[in-house]
Amino acid sequence: MxxxxxxxxxxxxxxxxxxxxxxxxxxxxxxxxxxxxxxxxxxxxxxxxxxxxxxxxxxxLRWLHLADSARAAMHEWSGAPAVLSALVERTGQTAYLSLLRKDEAVCIDWEQGRAIGVLLLKPGRTLPLHAGAAGRTLLAFAADVDSYLASSDLRRFTPATIVDAHALRDDVAQTRHRGYAISDGDVTEGIGALGAPVRSAAGSVLGALSIAGLADEFARQRDRLADELLAAAADLAGDQR
CATH class of the missing domain: 1.10.10.10 (Winged helix-like DNA-binding domain superfamily/Winged helix DNA-binding domain)
Incomplete structure (x- = not known):
């Protein structure tokens, strides 16, 4: 072992x-x-x-084959590509499906939007739970916050990254109340993102659906983008039933 x-x-x-x-x-x-x-x-x-x-x-390069095989074996997410594609068509932003793995959010699928060249998260890549919309969604709705704070070094990506434990707890509370996470330049400066939980029929959180793009667009259209994201998360949750 x-x-x-x-x-x-x-x-x-x-x-x-x-x-x-x-x-x-x-x-x-x-x-x-x-x-x-x-x-x-x-x-x-x-x-x-x-x-x-x-x-x-x-x-x-063998990992590319292993990654494709692993994704193909995840039959529970077979409907994800269609949901991601429709979300991109409605918003123009890059859409991601991420799962909780240990103390990270790992991206398992995406659909590319307009701002793809400046985004850090891609299939197979991970982000810690205190940074980015996918990670902070999973932290708020699926992870043990106390355990994460006790074990994580809260790495700073940009000046906007939340690295204070009290501030991160406040963010978790706000995310739970709001129903979705807001990321504003905390992973890459100038990039905004929103993340929402994908739930099973029993209510448990299976993953996080998120969209990311230029922060200015998210500031102007946040309410509309959030509505589209939440609707897509509900569609994806329906595929799990």
């Missing part, structure tokens, strides 16, 4: 940081360097990572 846990840490680090040397991996994960070398040898052998000429390692 320890070996698997260490391998998971290495893979997660490479997914976020890109190619790294064994020394860098050891420093950032706390895994002893000899163990890192052995882990990388094993990961190289099964094709999950690959060595580069500069002695760094990166994730292999």
């Amino acid at each position: 320890k070996v698997l846990s260490n391998a998971d840490e290495v893979i997660d680090l490479l997914s976020k940081e890109g190619p790294l040397s064994p020394a860098d991996i050891a420093e950032r994960t706390g895994v002893p360097r000899p163990s890192v070398y052995r882990l990388l040898d094993g990961l190289h052998a099964i094709g999950l990572t690959e060595p580069l000429p500069d002695s760094t390692a990166r994730l292999s």
Whole structure:
């Protein structure tokens, strides 16, 4: 179990940081360097990572196939592409479906809107729960806030990122009262987003539906965009019944 846990840490680090040397991996994960070398040898052998000429390692292209297979196996979200496409058509914004994984929001599907070139979140990528509309939606409606605050370092992405525990609790309360999360430049400056929970028939939160684009557009059209988002979240929830 320890070996698997260490391998998971290495893979997660490479997914976020890109190619790294064994020394860098050891420093950032706390895994002893000899163990890192052995882990990388094993990961190289099964094709999950690959060595580069500069002695760094990166994730292999095999992950693209694994990601496609994982998404195809998620039959409960088979209706998501149609809902995302319709939401983009009505709003012009990029639409995302994200799920809670540990203390992160992981994007599993999207439909591209107008502002795609400046957005950070993409399928397979993650954001912490205190930043972005998807993460803050899942924090408010699906996660244990106390546990998250106790374990997270509340990384700052921009000056607008909420990194104070009291302010984050206030944001959670406002999000729950409002029914959706508002992100205004807290992941990427100049980018706005809204996020809403997708619920099961029993009321449990299955994921987060969000839209993102230029902050000026969200400021001008927030009420309309929120109505479209909530309607789409209800449509997606209906597919789960």
